[in-house]
């Protein structure tokens with residue numbers, strides 16, 4: 001049995017309400033690593049979503065940020081990020097979201113991204129288009145980099161390595177209107193889907209950060225691939241490029257040029 005979008009949208013919005021209500025309270029912040037935290041809300045939201053999925057689909061596998069991978073039925077996999085943008089959330093910035101995706105036999109079937117502070121729900125079902133609060137969305141039609149706004153992010157632990165992403169940022173900054181760093185990779189991706197920005201790229205994300213967003217951008221007419229070529233975006237660490245179809249090849253060729261300049265080992269930390 002497969003889930004419906006109404007079901008997953010309902011769970012994700014309820015999860016968002018849990019996060020929103022908890023934001024003012026004691027978040028019990030713990031460090032997983034430097035600049036990588038988990039709060040009581042991450043755990044509460046994830047437990048809520050996992051319990052909903054287990055109750056309806058007891059044999060489905062779940063790949064969730066805080067509890068890791070529970071591999072059950074190989075055909076059915078869920079990807080959950082209970083709070084994407086946890087640092088924003090813990091600092092009281094209203095730029096975070098809940099992300100839930102479902103894949104059947106490795107193919108994304110549905111994805112929901114919900115931003116509680118401004119009550120924005122993005123969703124997509126494979127083959128059915130992408131939506132923001134019930135309205136159909138599409139990627140922007142901007143054709144030139146010089147008319148584009150992009151978004152990216154940086155991993156602290158990569159700052160002193162060839163994969164820091166800083167050279168990419170400087171190089172692309174010269175070509176576009178501007179590049180934002182907003183702190184929630186999942187919201188960054190869906191902002192490509194609704195045409196608020198033309199493109200997004202980032203290095204070393206996790207499948208739960210991107211799974212729902214990938215389907216939403218593709219269903220909105222955008223292109224999503226590995227940063228330097230097509231690759232598996234649902235396993236291991238993920239280097240990702242998402243953009244409207246005009247801007248995608250232009251970003252790709254600049255990112256490839258930068259990688260070649262940095263040397264062939266630049267794909268490894």
Ligand code: 2AM
Pocket residue numbers: 035036065081083084085086087153154155183184185186204205206209
């Ligand atoms: P998180 O809030 O769910 O941890 C910030 O640029 C973005 O990167 C957020 O989407 C954040 O997700 C993600 N992020 C932060 N630390 C990360 C890590 N160590 N590995 C992968 N993604 C990370």
Ligand code: CA
Pocket residue numbers: 042065081082083084085086
């Ligand atoms: Ca998270």
